[in-house]
Amino acid sequence: MNEEVQFILEATEEGMGAAIAHLEKEFIKIRAGKASPAMLSSVMVEYYGSQTPLSQVSNINTPDGRTISVQPWEKSMLQEIETSIMNANLGFNPMNNGEMIIINVPPLTEERRKQLVKQAKAEAEHAKVGVRSARQDANKEIKGLDISEDLQKNAELDVQELTDTYTQKIDDFLHAKEAEIMKV
Known part of the structure; x- marks a missing residue:
């Protein structure tokens, strides 16, 4: 594979990883009933x-x-x-x-738990926006490269694959956090 394309993919994966790291930090701040x-x-x-x-x-x-x-x-x-x-x-x-x-730290009421789940979903959506933004930047850079059409299509498919993987990770984190928050 072209070195420039490889570099773009690595940078994209790094950007998507940063979105997940930020999400993890935000999820730590959302309390799930246990003092921390x-x-x-x-x-x-x-x-x-x-x-x-x-x-x-x-x-x-x-x-x-x-x-x-x-x-x-x-x-x-x-x-x-x-x-x-x-x-x-x-x-x-x-x-x-x-x-x-x-x-x-007071125990969470049902209403407060639902608010925290909403907050967690909003943070997960912000992370997904970060992942999609990294995808968009990568695709723009790939289109700007002087490479064959096939190589360009393959690179875009690789970027989409990365996007799907990181979006799935975000969904998994969200489901785990939801379960943690709703557990009485």
Whole structure:
């Protein structure tokens, strides 16, 4: 196979892989009833005048499946962290005991589970858009190459095959996440 075509296919596969990696990160943020430090990954705290991720100013642990504990490295940060968690609009009610912040993760209601499934489906659709965009870019590059028509058609078929494979992976991830969310 032509080296240029091979390069385009590898770049396309890399782009599609990035869409899947992004989807996995987004799925980690969608909670499925079990407490996880990743639930607080989007929380930013004002720390010496700059916005800093919560994980860089504290230890975040899960003592059990329903509790997240946040132990700041500086006690003076307790109030700031508590405010930041509330302002992050994650649906948590942090409790400050003077030493650390404790967050009880409430069990999910049926309605909330359905909202989370919708959110997961939206993220999966974004990933599919990323895959299709990579396909479109690859096909455009292939059309721009100075190669035979047969080689061009074969390359486009290879790109479509990659697209189908990655779309199937996204669907598989979505079904697994849906099952995880809906499991009571």
